[in-house]
Amino acid sequence: MSDDGRLSDGSLSDGRLSKVGRTAFAVALARAIESERDDAWFVDPLARQVAPFVSVESMDKLSPGLVAWMAVRTRFLDELMLGAAGRGIRQFVTVGAGLDARAFRLALPADSTVFEVDRADVFTQKRALVLSAELAPVGSRREIVADVLDPAWTAALETSGWQRGEPTLWLLEGFLIYFDERARTRLLTTLAESSAAGSELGSTVDARAGAKRHPLWHSFEGVDLGRWFAECGWEATLTTMRQASAGYGRPVPPGRGETPTLVAARLAPVVDHR
Ligand SMILES: C[S@@+](CC[C@H](N)C(=O)[O-])C[C@H]1O[C@@H](n2cnc3c(N)ncnc32)[C@H](O)[C@@H]1O
Known part of the structure; x- marks a missing residue:
């Protein structure tokens, strides 16, 4: 990288990232593809920078179905974030942010x-x-440079200026899939316990039955999603890719996107059992 950080000497490449980090480039590439459509749901200027730096290996894994899924989930969470801002939320925490460009x-x-x-x-x-x-x-x-498997990450978030007493929208896009049942339950419970009243959460989950999966992925297949979110402290509304995409005017091919994969949740009220 040159002194001003521009992309001149080839130091920028997804090959320099860990396997999980590389996935952020693949998602950005899908957003770049969506950004070029005449009927694009969003234009992502950061994603547009990415294409020359994505490895052939990552490109080969990006099927049309995956590109469509990443476009739907991006729009769904864009709308959730703007909706939360309309409801008065001013703190947005993108957990596993990757190349997410919503701030821009x-x-x-x-x-x-x-x-x-x-x-x-x-x-x-x-x-x-x-x-x-x-x-x-x-x-x-x-x-915030942190590994969320390290419990100290919420302290690092506070140090950076996040206010525990103010409502937050937590975004977990393409993220929970990297955590096994124990780790994801601990994470969602931590978010609920750290959240002020009025906080919200947007997430993607992979609960498809019998789907072929990457070795890094952990599925929610067979999990009662509404119940799991409730046990972690969140009242979740579940939407399928098919429902969301049809709502945006772009139906998905028959047989695809039938499983709930998009989650909009609100912090459950604390019940006083005394
Ligand atoms: C598939 S990418 C999704 C990025 C982004 N949310 C998006 O949709 O564009 C997953 C991201 O999660 C990050 N990640 C995975 N495990 C993590 C962990 N334990 N702590 C912090 N970040 C993590 C990776 O580095 C990567 O950037």
């Missing part, structure tokens, strides 16, 4: 803050892309 591309209130949590290697590459695209956040944006 959504019309968020100027007094909002987007806290992005991910690993150091991902942020190093993201910074170069942000500089190259000359992007500036709409409100405030903070990077």
